[in-house]
Amino acid sequence: MATEVYEQLLGLQDLDVRITQLVHRHAHHPARDAVAEVEATIAELDQSMVAVNETKLELDGRQKVLDDEVATIEKRRSEIDAKLYDGSVTATKDLLALQDEAAMLKERQDGVEDxxxxxxxxxxxxxxxxxxxxxxxxxLESQLEARNADLEQELSAVDAELADTKAQRAAAAEPIPADLMATYDELRNTLGGVAVARLTGKTCDGCHMSLSAVAYDRMKKEPDDAVVHCDQCGRILIR
Ligand SMILES: [Zn+2]
Incomplete structure (x- = not known):
């Protein structure tokens, strides 16, 4: 009769261990690494393209300056052409000067275009x-999208299992007396999540140490429903 509550406590502990594992799995799911891996590759690619982008901007800038210069030259050349043929300039000296300027501009334009x-x-x-x-x-971005979708699916599966396990845990906690529950919670906090251990022969399954002869004898004299602790690690022993 008394051992039943301890078996229930052990069942509760199994659920608590499972909850801890699920929380850990949620936080460190391998699907997160798969996402991070692609994100890192994208960041590396972006980084490797910084210099290439700068080169492109620089060349675009130089080209723009040259385009503007060609436009200015062409404008001046068509002005000269207009003057040469509209009859507004008649003096030979002026006509020759315009022709010289046109030739010089043409040369300059050829140079710029080269x-x-x-x-x-x-x-x-x-x-x-x-x-x-x-x-x-x-x-890479479509890979990232696929891996994110995969991660989301994996995490929601973990969430579902976690919710289910927590519900089981709440049900399993119900029949356990409050004082025993308090001891259990305290021990779980201080002993890395394992508060209850079976006693196999004289060995505690929690710390794998043998009970001292004195502790073992004392335990034997305790009634079945008494809470007995391992004298080595302090865990609640299931006899
Ligand atoms: Zn122990």
Whole structure:
């Protein structure tokens, strides 16, 4: 009769151990590592593309300056063309000066356009790298999405089991007397979650030590319903 409550206590402890395991599993689920792994790869990729992005911005900037210069030259060249052919300039000296300026501008424009071609050639591998990295990143992001979905599913399974185990625990705690429950809770807190241990022969299954002869004799004299503690570790012993 008295041993029944101790068996119930042992059953309660099994549930408490299971709850602790489930809480730990929730916090350290391997699916979390799988998510973190992809996140780290994405961060590495982003980091590796910083310099490439900077190069692209720098080349874009240089190209913009050259484009603006070409636009300015072209504007001036069409103004000159207009003046040369609209009859507004008649003096030979002035016409020659305009022709000289037009020739100089044409030369300058050719030079600028050569540099623009060089920049485009520099941009080509940079753009290819950016495209490749965008493809890789999209792939990683879809992997991340899948792994997050997997994690969510795994965690909700753990949550469901945890809720179920907690309900079982509440039911299992009901028949246990309050004072025994208080002792149990206190011991669980101080003894790493294991408050109750079976006595096998003279050995406590909690600490795997043998009871002293004195403690063993004293225990033998205790009534069946008395709470007996291991004299080595202090756990409640199930006789
Ligand atoms: Zn012990």
């Amino acid at each position: 540099v623009e071609i060089e920049i485009m050639e520099l941009l080509e591998p940079v753009l290819a790298q950016l495209d490749a990295s965008a493809v890789t990143k999209a792939d």
